[in-house]
Amino acid sequence: MLVGFSYEFPVEQKNIRHQTAFKLLYIFAFFLATHKLLPRFEQIFDRDDIMVRMIELNPSHIKDVPPPARILPVLGKVKETYLLWHSYNKDLPKSQKHSFGLRIDSLFVEIIEAIAAASFLTKEEKRPYVRFAMKKVDALKILVMILWESKSLDDKKYIALSVKLDEIGRNLGGWNGQLTKQTAPQTVPT
Numbered sequence: 001m002l003v004g005f006s007y008e009f010p011v012e013q014k015n016i017r018h019q020t021a022f023k024l025l026y027i028f029a030f031f032l033a034t035h036k037l038l039p040r041f042e043q044i045f046d047r048d049d050i051m052v053r054m055i056e057l058n059p060s061h062i063k064d065v066p067p068p069a070r071i072l073p074v075l076g077k078v079k080e081t082y083l084l085w086h087s088y089n090k091d092l093p094k095s096q097k098h099s100f101g102l103r104i105d106s107l108f109v110e111i112i113e114a115i116a117a118a119s120f121l122t123k124e125e126k127r128p129y130v131r132f133a134m135k136k137v138d139a140l141k142i143l144v145m146i147l148w149e150s151k152s153l154d155d156k157k158y159i160a161l162s163v164k165l166d167e168i169g170r171n172l173g174g175w176n177g178q179l180t181k182q183t184a185p186q187t188v189p190t
Contacts (some may be wrong), residue, residue: 074171075115081164082108089156096152100143107140115172125180134172141165 073077085108089101111133118129141162148158 001085007063019095047059050070072115072119073170074175075112076121077164077168077171078108078111078115079166080113084164088153088156089163092147092152096147096150100147100152104143104147107143108134111136111168123179124183127176127183128178130172130176137165137169137172141169 004163069190085104089097089105092101114129114133118126118133121129144153144158144161144165147153148155
C-alpha cells in the first residue's frame with residue numbers, strides 16, 4: 001500500500017506535537033526544585049531558632065532575670081530557710097536524719113501551708129493560721145537547737161538556721177500584732 005508523502009508528514013507532525021507535549025508527564029513536580037522552595041521536615045521540626053528568637057524577644061523569659069516575686073515576703077523567707085535546711089539535712093547522721101530530719105521537714109511544710117492559707121483569707125480568718133505558724137516556728141527552733149546540742153549540726157549551720165528562723169518568727173509576730181490591731185473592736189471614748 002502506497003501512502004503519499006503529503007499525508008505522512010502532517011500525521012507525523014501531529015503525533016510529534018502531541019508526543020512532545022506529553023513527553024515529561026511521568027516526571028513529578030516534586031523531583032524538580034521544590035525542595036528549595038518548600039521547607040522540609042528537618043527545617044520545620046529539627047530547628048528551634050524560631051523558639052529561641054521568641055524567648056529572646058520576650059523579656060520575661062530571659063535566664064538572668066529572676067521571676068517576679070508573687071508570694072508574701074514571710075513565705076519567701078520560709079522557703080529560703082527550708083532550702084537551706086534541705087542542704088544541711090543531707091549531712092545529718094542517719095539516725096537523726098530519719099527522726100529529727102523528717103519532723104523538721106514536716107514542720108516546714110505545715111508552716112508553708114499555714115502561711116499560704118492565711119494569705120488568701122480575710123483579716124478575721126487569718127489570725128488563727130498566723131498563730132499556728134508561729135507555734136510551729138517555735139517548735140522548729142527547739143528541734144534545730146536539739147540537733148546542734150547533740151553535735152549533729154555544726155555551729156555555722158546552726159547559726160545560719162537560727163538567724164533565719166528568728167527573723168521568720170519576728171515577721172509572723174508582727175503580722176499577728178497587725179491583725180490583732182485591725183480586728184480588735186474600736187472603743188469610742190465617752
